[in-house]
Each structure stands twice: as C-alpha cells, then as structure tokens.
Amino acid sequence: MSASLLKIDNLRTYFYSRSKRAFIRSVDGVSLAINRGETLGIVGESGCGKSVTALSVMGLITATPGVITGRIDFANGTLHRNLLDGLDQSVRLSEEEGRIMDVVKDSGAWQRQSDRLQRGVRGGEIAMIFQNPKASMNPFEPVGAQIVEAVRLHTEHTGKKEAEQRALHWLERVRIDSPRLRFHNHPYGLSGGMCQRAMIAMALAAEPSLLIADEPTTGLDATIQSKIVDLLAELKAEIGITTLLISHDMGVIGRLADRVAVMYGGRVVEEGGAQQVLAGGEGNHPYTRALIASIPGAAEVRQKSYLQAIEGDVLDTINIPAGCRFYERCNRVTEAVRERCADCEPQLFDAGSGQRVRCWLFAP
Amino acid sequence: MKRFRQRPGEISEFSDLPLWQKADTIDLLYVGYGLLIVSLVVASYLLGALQWLPHDPNALNLNLLLAGPGTPGHLLGTDFMGRDLLTRLVLGIQAYFLPGLMAVASALFGGTVLGVVAGYRGGGAGLIVTFLGNLIDSFPRLVLILLVIAAFKPDIWYIMAVIGISNVPAVASLVQGKIAMLREKNFIEAAVALGLPTRTIIAKHILWYNCKALLIIQATLGMAEAILMETSLSYLGFGVQEPTPSWGNMVQSGANYFLQGNLWPSTAPALAILFTILGFHLLGDGLNNLLEGKRGR
Amino acid sequence: MSESLLEVIDLKKHFRQRRGLFANLRGAEGVIPAVDGVSFYLKEQETVGLVGESGCGKTTVGKTILGLTGATSGKVIFAGHEITAMGGEPLRALRSSMQMIFQDLDAGLNPKMRIEQILREALTVHHRPSDAECARRIHELLDQVKLKSNKLSQYPHELSGGEKRRIGLARVLAVGPRFIVADEPTSALDVSIQAQVVNLLRDLQQDLALSFLFISHDLRIVELMSHKVAVMYLGKIVEMGVSERISHRPAHPYTRVLWTSLVEKQNREAQPAAASGAWGVFDFERPSAGCRFAPRCPVYQAAGRPAICTDAASEPPLRELSSGHYCACHFPLS
Structure with missing residues (x-):
C-alpha cells in the first residue's frame, strides 16, 4: 500500500449528547485509503459520518470529545506523517463489552499537538472546499486577495506580482467569467456558482497534493451544479489531483469518482471501484x-x-x-x-x- | 482533562427524563440559591407583619452606639444611633422590594406590548418603537431620575417608576428580536397558514412558549438592578429616606464610621446587597437554562 | 376550464428592497419583482408542479396564493372566493380548506410542545371536537402518515427529519384541507426518506381527494407527482403543460437546459467542454430587457443573438403552442 497518499486507519470520532448522557458515534472505526491520482468518493446519507471523517483528517473537529483513536497517515514525497501521532497520550478510553463507554480527554493538549502535526499539511498539502462557499470565505476581503494569500503562503510564488499572476491564472482556470473583474470583487458580489468556483480556485492555488471536496454542489441550483461538476471533471482530467469527494448525490459521485466508499451509521459498509459499487x-x-x-x-x-x-x-x-x-x-x-x-x-x-x-x- | 461517560444500559429519550435528571446540577444549585434569597425576602415580610423582630427598628439606644456584633441583645450590634442592625437589615429589603417589583412589572408589560407591536406588525410601527427606544436609551438614566426627584420628591416609588420605564426599550427590543427569529424560521407563517387566530399566535406561541424564559431572566435582572440603583441613589442622599431602613441608606450612613474602624454597620448591608443581587442573577440564569434546555442539548 | 378549484390571474408580487449602503453603492433597484405576472389554474384533485431555480419566485407564488403575503396586483380565486381581496376572519376560516407544507421541517412544530399537543391544536383550530373524538382523530392522522403512536409524547427535536415531515403533514391534514401548497416537501430529506415521503404524498392524494400545488426544484419528483407542470424563470412562467410533454419534448430552451443539466451531471461520458457550448448556461444574471432568459439562452447564442430577444418592447408572451401546452419564447424548440 505504498501508493496511498492518505491512509485512514480505524478512525473514531465521537461526540457527546448531554441530554442522553451518551456518545454519538459519528465515525466509528473507519479505514480508508486514497491512492495517488485517484478520486475517492464517499457517499451516504446525513449523519453517516462522511463529513466528520473529512474534518477529522483536517484536524477541524471542535466539538468534544472529537477524534479519540486512529491513525491518519499522510505520505507525499519526503513528507511522511501520522496526523494523529502521539495524540493517544492525551486520551484515555475504557471499554465495556467491546464498546467505548468512558473517555477522558485533555482537549487542550490534543489540539496543540494536532495543530503542530497539521502545520504545512492543512491548507498546503491538503486543501478543502466546503458546501457553503460564501460562509467559508472572508466576506471583508476581495476574492483575489484571498487567493493571493493562499499562493504566497503555500507555494514558491511568494513575490506579490508573481502571486497575483498565479491567482489570476487560477481564476481563469476555474472558468469564472471576467476573472479580472472578479479578482477585485468581494464574495457577496458573486453568485453561488461563481463563489464555488472562486473557492475551488483558492483551494487549488495552494497546489495541494490532496483536495477534499465536501458536498461541493449541494445547495446550488441544478443548472449550476452540472457546471461545477463539469469543472471538477475537467480539472481532474487535466491536473489529475488526488481528490476525496464527499457527497450524498449519487449522480455527482458516479460522474467523478474512481473508487467509492459507501458509509452508513459511522461505518464504511461497502467500498470498491465506482462502476461496481x-x-x-x-x-x-x-x-x-x-x-x-x-x-x-x-x-x-x-x-x-x-x-x-x-x-x-x-x-x-x-x-x-x-x-x-x-x-x-x-x-x-x-x-x-x-x-x-x-x-x-x-x-x-x-x-x-x-x-x-x-x-x-x-x-x- | 474532561471526562465523558456513557450511562450504562438503555439510552432513554430526553422527554422521558424527570426535570432534575435532564437538568445540569449547577443550574439546580443556581435556582435553589435564588429561591432561598426569594424566600428570605418573603420571610422578612412575615417577620415584619407578625412583629417577630428582636427590636423596634427605630428605637434609639444612646448608651449603645456602634456596638460590635455579638453584643448581648444585639446579635449584629447597633448603628451610629444605637438602633439594632439585625432588625434594620431584616426590614431593609422591604424598602424597595415592592417598588422594584412594580418597576420590573411595568418594564415587562410595556416592553412586551411594544415589542409585539414592533415585531409582529413591523413596518412603520417597528421603526417608531426602535426610534423611541433609542431616544430613551440615549438619555442618561441618572439625570432622568434626578430630574424626576427635583420635580416631585425623593420617593422610592417615583425612582422605580423611572427605572421601569427606562427599561422598556431593552425588553421591547428583545421581544422584537425573538419574534424576528421566529419569523425567520417560518414559525409564525406556519401558524397563520394553519388558521390560528392572531391573539392565539401572540399569546400562546410567541409569548408563552417562546418569550417566557426571556422575560423571566429580564425580571430577575431588573430586580437586581433596582436594588443597585437604590444603593447608588442613597449615596447621593436621594434614596429611601431615614428613618425608614434600606440597605442603601444603611451602607451610606455606616460608611461615615468605616474609617474609624467600625466596619460592621456598612459591611453587613453591603454583604446583604451582594448576596441578594447574586441570588437574583443566578435565579435568572438557572431558570433560563432549565426552561430553554440550553445546556441540555 | 371546467370546475377549476384554483385560478391565478396575472399575479404580481413586488418586494420593496431595503436600501442598505451596499445596495446604494451598487446602484440596485428599489423594487424586486419576485412574481411578475403569473397565471394558471388547478382543477379538483389535480396536482400542478411548479419548477424553477432558487430565487425564481416559486415559493412566493405559493405564499401569495394562500394569502400569507399580500399580492401587488392580480387575482387569486379559490373555490369561488377571491383570496387577494380577503383578510381577517373570513380568510382565516377559509384556511380550513387550504393549507401549506413548508420547506423547513421545523415550521409549525413548536419546539416546546409535545407532538400530541401540536396535533390537538391543529384539530381544534377550525372545529370543536370532543376529547374522545380528538384522540380518535389523532390516531387516525398518525395512521395516515404511517407513524407509531409512541411518538405522541415526544418533542419535535427528538424526531428525525422524515418523522418531522410526517408530523408536519399530519398537522396540515388535521384541519381537513382540499388543497395543499407543498413547498419543497422533500428537499430537506435524505434520499431514502425522500422516496418514502413522495410515496406517502401520492397515497394521501388518492385517499383524501387532495389537490396539490407542488413546488420543487427537483424535476424528476415534480414530474412524478404532477399532472401539469409550470416552469418558472425569474418571476414568470416560461412554459406550462402536461408533465410528460414538459419533460420529454420541452419547447422552451430553459426547460431543456434544466433537463439536460440533470442528465449531464450524472453522465460519465459527457464532454464538459462540448456540453457547455451546446446546452450549458452561464451563471445567474439579471435580464436587461426583452426575454428574461436571453443572457443565458443557448438558442439565442446559436441564432446569432437576434435583436427581438433583447428588445424591451417584445418580451415573449405565454402562447399556446398546442392544446394545453404554453410557452413564452420567440424561438420555441420543436
């Protein structure tokens, strides 16, 4: 399995319901591997744990107790890292009848270590696009400036002029219309579809080795959805970026994914080639x-x-x-x-x- | 380090649990403490009505000025005129409890009416209410109170009336905001579409089910504020007037002897104020959490 | 037009825009024509589907029909009553025969009330049933929406999305309506639950002789549910007709675009570049003058941008192409 860019092993991410005094086992022992250059689709209904899996990889789980066990191995070139390395130090579990019933977690220490491990990975090696592009962009900064920031932070194009050229290149790349104009627009000035394109440009501008797309078409109009899917298909064919695509929409998954994992109740219930699944x-x-x-x-x-x-x-x-x-x-x-x-x-x-x-x- | 533990056995539904189980212990403690304070206030009235006080609050004992606590016959000692501190402390709350209630009631009533008009009707009425609210809010309250005192007389009822009226905009904007939020969630539209009469929608769905907790917390905060306000005014000499005891004028008169080492005459009422205000705040906070199930989910 | 239950005649609803600082800077108009001259009718026990993208005004049409928001102009006539001229008590009384299902699953479900209280309230809005009668009806309603009676003592937040939708439905059925506006009743639900609800709605229509105005952006579900379909674009109906006709041989380019985008999204072999040339559309744009769809219209592009499409004086009217099939386009597809 040396070809795997990302390998998730037995990941458990739990939350806690105070009213029921019980764990919500959102992700309950998920193992997945994404090979270099492929698109892995995760499909499932609400609450199956597909988005929580992605957020766990990005170290973006804020609710408690959050991620409690597992390994997330990321390997690209010289960078080999378990994104959950050493985190078991700050968590203590006890099981009853094979089921985790008691969790003691030092969330502060966990978060500090997780942020240390994510340095250079989150945003740079792994970029993410979210379901609601408007909410995930800074509303007070022009779109172009946000992309320039991603370029200068994560690539070798650190010069201001050079980075602006790159940013414009990415805006053209995602086929936003009149990119020079959009460069100076704030996110509220863009339609939903254009905003999603800008979001994709921003993610790609960091030149990541893994792109996580969490419900990239949900909430957009049907005609725009098909355009975004077209764009993702085109980018896949041309850049060949490794992608983890999360969607509840079988149509989108079927069009874009090479391999598919179906999740139900916090577990992967089936995985295999897209056509077979x-x-x-x-x-x-x-x-x-x-x-x-x-x-x-x-x-x-x-x-x-x-x-x-x-x-x-x-x-x-x-x-x-x-x-x-x-x-x-x-x-x-x-x-x-x-x-x-x-x-x-x-x-x-x-x-x-x-x-x-x-x-x-x-x-x- | 934070600990999460699953209850063993069957996991039952939220609504099946009795209140004390689904509530947070801390909220129950808050409410318990708040209720204790309220019952002390009630006890004060009872003691007053039944004449079960250790002394006459106004009886001077010139042989025993500024006696320390523990003096035989005077558990907490006496003040600068030799009056029994404990008696005056017990009666001190009465000076502003009823006027305070009046202030709270008028703020809630006026605020609710205006808030409903602004939130439910919206449009021009909403703009007028918001404008009036800003107008009242931008006028310094203390100046307003002093003006009223100058025009009439330094009476606690007048002061509390001003406090009540000046709290109306705050309550109104809270109610208005709550209604706007319900509208956002299609809550009101759905009720109208079902065919519910407007009065049912406002009285039952908006006020009873959705504004209850908000109004309760406003009431408790208002009570606490009324006490604080009277204390500040007493310092200026405009609060409850001697010889009627109030915690505010007790602190004020006691403070003159504070630097001479007689801590108790001013510290005792100050502590009473502290614990009472804390009680009202915690009562509001706790009730809000219990009613809204804030922590529960 | 035999026995139409609902008639909508040239309905318009314009919203006044709050002019904020940003709106002024962008020079935005003060009025948004959310619904701009919509006419259709609906017969007893018929379902009319209303499709369109977000912001096209389809929800506003539904709300205006029920008198939940006032109309700017035009008429809505329901069972002989002119809704647009009614208000107060008479309109309230009429609500016993017309109801609405909201897109929001929580609409109408007071979070502080138990399910039983919610249903009881709905039963007693227009009628005065005895306690025993009430209890009987509550169980009947639960039966109709296929829920178990152990849900009665629960609060709305304890229910799943599908259960909330069913309770919302039971609440609406409790008043005994003949006509229901269903605004995106399935869009907030998971696929597997969506199918349950669609089946349920069809059963209910049969059993209770209901008429629906079925509003959705999901073409497949609208086609499945409806006898007639009206396609809306920016406040206007651009095509209307029998549902099979609309989905299989659409005349308006927009309808065609809606359909192809549904298929394209799933079609692995689709050629993205080629597709955007043929039946693709550009992102949302406000019309300047003439046909609303012209800026995004592939036919307009292919025909070399004919002047008539952007002529302010000649916005295409809704014309009858064949019996019962209407289309508002200068160059309808055949």
Missing part, C-alpha cells in the same frame, strides 16, 4: 442497492410507479445495535443469515476485484 445490483451491499433504487429514475417517473423507499429511519449513531447496523431496514435478509445479522456485526468481506462489502451475505 454504483451498479446497485446483486453484487452490492443491500444498503447501496436500496439507496440507488430509491432515486427516481426515468423509467419510474414515466410509469408513475411507486418509488422504492428504504423503510425506517437513518441510524442515529447513539443507539447502535449489536448486530449489523442496517439490519432493521434491510430487505435482503435471508433465513440463513438472519441470526448472524441480528446479533453480530459483519466485517468487510472480500467480494472480488478489490470490492469489499460489510454484509453476512458475502461471508465466505
């Missing part, structure tokens, strides 16, 4: 299959037939069942596996050609 057939996890089936397709719409909904509700990650996390909503349980599904959580079983599925139906 998004096939949504026999060879997939029942959740993936049902999720794909529940999107109204052209045929269903034409016949005005019922949509294939998944019964029940998204797992709340507080009351996590002992068995498979999807068991209650699953419509593929056979009598042969029912008992195992209800009592024991499956691991990721190999389903051939690099695809892994967390389901007892795939047990060897």
Whole structure:
C-alpha cells in the first residue's frame, strides 16, 4: 500500500449528547485509503459520518470529545506523517463489552499537538472546499486577495506580482467569467456558482497534493451544479489531483469518482471501484442497492410507479445495535443469515476485484 | 482533562427524563440559591407583619452606639444611633422590594406590548418603537431620575417608576428580536397558514412558549438592578429616606464610621446587597437554562 | 376550464428592497419583482408542479396564493372566493380548506410542545371536537402518515427529519384541507426518506381527494407527482403543460437546459467542454430587457443573438403552442 497518499486507519470520532448522557458515534472505526491520482468518493446519507471523517483528517473537529483513536497517515514525497501521532497520550478510553463507554480527554493538549502535526499539511498539502462557499470565505476581503494569500503562503510564488499572476491564472482556470473583474470583487458580489468556483480556485492555488471536496454542489441550483461538476471533471482530467469527494448525490459521485466508499451509521459498509459499487445490483451491499433504487429514475417517473423507499429511519449513531447496523431496514435478509445479522456485526468481506462489502451475505 | 461517560444500559429519550435528571446540577444549585434569597425576602415580610423582630427598628439606644456584633441583645450590634442592625437589615429589603417589583412589572408589560407591536406588525410601527427606544436609551438614566426627584420628591416609588420605564426599550427590543427569529424560521407563517387566530399566535406561541424564559431572566435582572440603583441613589442622599431602613441608606450612613474602624454597620448591608443581587442573577440564569434546555442539548 | 378549484390571474408580487449602503453603492433597484405576472389554474384533485431555480419566485407564488403575503396586483380565486381581496376572519376560516407544507421541517412544530399537543391544536383550530373524538382523530392522522403512536409524547427535536415531515403533514391534514401548497416537501430529506415521503404524498392524494400545488426544484419528483407542470424563470412562467410533454419534448430552451443539466451531471461520458457550448448556461444574471432568459439562452447564442430577444418592447408572451401546452419564447424548440 505504498501508493496511498492518505491512509485512514480505524478512525473514531465521537461526540457527546448531554441530554442522553451518551456518545454519538459519528465515525466509528473507519479505514480508508486514497491512492495517488485517484478520486475517492464517499457517499451516504446525513449523519453517516462522511463529513466528520473529512474534518477529522483536517484536524477541524471542535466539538468534544472529537477524534479519540486512529491513525491518519499522510505520505507525499519526503513528507511522511501520522496526523494523529502521539495524540493517544492525551486520551484515555475504557471499554465495556467491546464498546467505548468512558473517555477522558485533555482537549487542550490534543489540539496543540494536532495543530503542530497539521502545520504545512492543512491548507498546503491538503486543501478543502466546503458546501457553503460564501460562509467559508472572508466576506471583508476581495476574492483575489484571498487567493493571493493562499499562493504566497503555500507555494514558491511568494513575490506579490508573481502571486497575483498565479491567482489570476487560477481564476481563469476555474472558468469564472471576467476573472479580472472578479479578482477585485468581494464574495457577496458573486453568485453561488461563481463563489464555488472562486473557492475551488483558492483551494487549488495552494497546489495541494490532496483536495477534499465536501458536498461541493449541494445547495446550488441544478443548472449550476452540472457546471461545477463539469469543472471538477475537467480539472481532474487535466491536473489529475488526488481528490476525496464527499457527497450524498449519487449522480455527482458516479460522474467523478474512481473508487467509492459507501458509509452508513459511522461505518464504511461497502467500498470498491465506482462502476461496481454504483451498479446497485446483486453484487452490492443491500444498503447501496436500496439507496440507488430509491432515486427516481426515468423509467419510474414515466410509469408513475411507486418509488422504492428504504423503510425506517437513518441510524442515529447513539443507539447502535449489536448486530449489523442496517439490519432493521434491510430487505435482503435471508433465513440463513438472519441470526448472524441480528446479533453480530459483519466485517468487510472480500467480494472480488478489490470490492469489499460489510454484509453476512458475502461471508465466505 | 474532561471526562465523558456513557450511562450504562438503555439510552432513554430526553422527554422521558424527570426535570432534575435532564437538568445540569449547577443550574439546580443556581435556582435553589435564588429561591432561598426569594424566600428570605418573603420571610422578612412575615417577620415584619407578625412583629417577630428582636427590636423596634427605630428605637434609639444612646448608651449603645456602634456596638460590635455579638453584643448581648444585639446579635449584629447597633448603628451610629444605637438602633439594632439585625432588625434594620431584616426590614431593609422591604424598602424597595415592592417598588422594584412594580418597576420590573411595568418594564415587562410595556416592553412586551411594544415589542409585539414592533415585531409582529413591523413596518412603520417597528421603526417608531426602535426610534423611541433609542431616544430613551440615549438619555442618561441618572439625570432622568434626578430630574424626576427635583420635580416631585425623593420617593422610592417615583425612582422605580423611572427605572421601569427606562427599561422598556431593552425588553421591547428583545421581544422584537425573538419574534424576528421566529419569523425567520417560518414559525409564525406556519401558524397563520394553519388558521390560528392572531391573539392565539401572540399569546400562546410567541409569548408563552417562546418569550417566557426571556422575560423571566429580564425580571430577575431588573430586580437586581433596582436594588443597585437604590444603593447608588442613597449615596447621593436621594434614596429611601431615614428613618425608614434600606440597605442603601444603611451602607451610606455606616460608611461615615468605616474609617474609624467600625466596619460592621456598612459591611453587613453591603454583604446583604451582594448576596441578594447574586441570588437574583443566578435565579435568572438557572431558570433560563432549565426552561430553554440550553445546556441540555 | 371546467370546475377549476384554483385560478391565478396575472399575479404580481413586488418586494420593496431595503436600501442598505451596499445596495446604494451598487446602484440596485428599489423594487424586486419576485412574481411578475403569473397565471394558471388547478382543477379538483389535480396536482400542478411548479419548477424553477432558487430565487425564481416559486415559493412566493405559493405564499401569495394562500394569502400569507399580500399580492401587488392580480387575482387569486379559490373555490369561488377571491383570496387577494380577503383578510381577517373570513380568510382565516377559509384556511380550513387550504393549507401549506413548508420547506423547513421545523415550521409549525413548536419546539416546546409535545407532538400530541401540536396535533390537538391543529384539530381544534377550525372545529370543536370532543376529547374522545380528538384522540380518535389523532390516531387516525398518525395512521395516515404511517407513524407509531409512541411518538405522541415526544418533542419535535427528538424526531428525525422524515418523522418531522410526517408530523408536519399530519398537522396540515388535521384541519381537513382540499388543497395543499407543498413547498419543497422533500428537499430537506435524505434520499431514502425522500422516496418514502413522495410515496406517502401520492397515497394521501388518492385517499383524501387532495389537490396539490407542488413546488420543487427537483424535476424528476415534480414530474412524478404532477399532472401539469409550470416552469418558472425569474418571476414568470416560461412554459406550462402536461408533465410528460414538459419533460420529454420541452419547447422552451430553459426547460431543456434544466433537463439536460440533470442528465449531464450524472453522465460519465459527457464532454464538459462540448456540453457547455451546446446546452450549458452561464451563471445567474439579471435580464436587461426583452426575454428574461436571453443572457443565458443557448438558442439565442446559436441564432446569432437576434435583436427581438433583447428588445424591451417584445418580451415573449405565454402562447399556446398546442392544446394545453404554453410557452413564452420567440424561438420555441420543436
């Protein structure tokens, strides 16, 4: 696995509900690897932990207790670093019945060490674009100046004139219209779509080796969404930047991702090549299959037939069942596996050609 | 170091828990302390009404001026005219408790009415209320009070009326802001769309369910402020007038002897003020957290 | 026009803009025409879909129809009552037959009230049922929206998004409406829950003989739900007709763009550069004069920018192309 640019190993990020006196197990033992040059898509519904995973990588979790265990190995050129290195010093866990029930964490020490580890990585080696571009840009500074800042901070173009040229280059690169004009605009003067383009330009301007895109099209209008997806596809083809793409939109993931991980209830339930995972057939996890089936397709719409909904509700990650996390909503349980599904959580079983599925139906 | 611990066993829902379990211990302590202060005030009235006081508050004992605490018959000692400190301390709160309540009530009533008009009707009415509020806010309050005293007489009721009226804009803008927030969340529109009559929307949904906590905290803060205000005015000689005891004029008269080493006549009422104001503040804070479930989520 | 339940005639709603410092600096107009002359009708037990991007005024149309905001001009006639001329008590009483589902899942769910109190309140707004009758109806409502009765003692914040949507629906159904404006009822929900709610809405329409004005930006769901579809762009309806027609053989370039962008986003083989030349659009722009869509219109670009499209005197009217199919374009696609 030396090709991996980023390797997340058994990451756990918990939050705490004071009213229920219980942990919200947002990310509950996630392992993922992103290879150099590929786009890994993480898809899942709200609360599955996909965004929290990304924020954990960036060291941007502020709620407590936050990240509690795991390894996040980042390796690029001469830089090899575990972004959670030594952090287990400031956290103490105790388990009951194989489940973490008690966490003592020195958040201050954790944060200081995490910031030290992130130095030179966050913003430089790993850049992120967020769902709400307007909220993530400084409203009091022109767009151009913000991009120039990213260029001078993270690349060798530290001269003022040179950095401005680079910034303008990136604005042109993301096909913003009249880039010279936009350079001097404040974020409020831009439409949602243009703002997202500027945000992408800002992220790319740091020339990162990994780009994390968290719901880059959500909240934009349909026509603009397709333009942003076009842009991301184009950048992918031309720059070939390694990307971690997070979205709930199967369409976006299908268009851009090389490999896909499906998350449910804080866990990866399926991972593999985009084509195999998004096939949504026999060879997939029942959740993936049902999720794909529940999107109204052209045929269903034409016949005005019922949509294939998944019964029940998204797992709340507080009351996590002992068995498979999807068991209650699953419509593929056979009598042969029912008992195992209800009592024991499956691991990721190999389903051939690099695809892994967390389901007892795939047990060897 | 912070500790997080999951309750073992079944995780139950928020609403199933009794109040004392879903509340934070610290909030319960706050409210408990606040209620203790309130009950002491009530006790003061009871003692006064039943004549269960150790002494007559105005009885002079010229043989025993400025006696220290622990003097036989005078638990806290006497003041510069030989009057019993404990008795005067017990009665001191009464000088401004009722006027203070009046101030708070008028601020809440006026503020709520204006806030609802400004927030619910909006438009021109809103602008007028905001303008009036700014006008009153920009006028120095102490000057206003002195003007009223000059025009009428230095009476605690007049002073508290001024305090009440000058607090109206603050309450109004809070209520107005709350309504604006509810509007933002489509809360009011949804109620109108359902067909609820305007009076139900305002009285039940806006005021009772959503402004209750806000008004309670304003009331407790207002009470605390009334006490502080009287103390400052007493220092200028405009507060509750002798011989009626009030904590403010007790501090003031005691302060003359402070430098001579007689700490107690001014320190005792000052401590009473401190603990009472603290009580009202904590009561408001605690109740707000309990009612709004601020810490709970 | 047999038995139309709702008629909207040349409805206009202009918002006055608060002129802040920035607005003045940019020389912005003082008036925003959120809805600028919208006409359509809706028959008993029919669903009309209203599609468009954010800011096109579709939500404002819904709110104005229900009299939640006053109209600037034009008429809304619901079951023989002219809503736009009504107010106060008569309008309030009429709300027992027309209701709205808000996009916001929390709208109407007072966070301090238990679910049972919320439903009870809705039941007693227009009627005076006995306690026993009330309890019976509450359980019936929960049945209709397919929720278990153990939710009754909970508070809104304890519910999931799908459950909140169902309770919101039960609250609206409690008054017994004939007509419901559904404003983006699924957009705040997860995909798997979205499908549940769409199915539920269709069941309810059948069982309770409801009419819907279904507002959404999601073309697939609108097509699935609606008999007729109206496409809005910047305050105007640019195309209207039977839903199959609108989605499969659109006449207005904007409708076509909406559809292709849906497909393009998912199509792995799409050629980005080529696509933006053919059916792509530019980012949002305000119209200068003439056709509102001209600045973004691929047909306008392809036809060499004909003058008629930007002529201030000739904004294209909504013309009937074939029976029941209307389009506002100088160069409709065939």
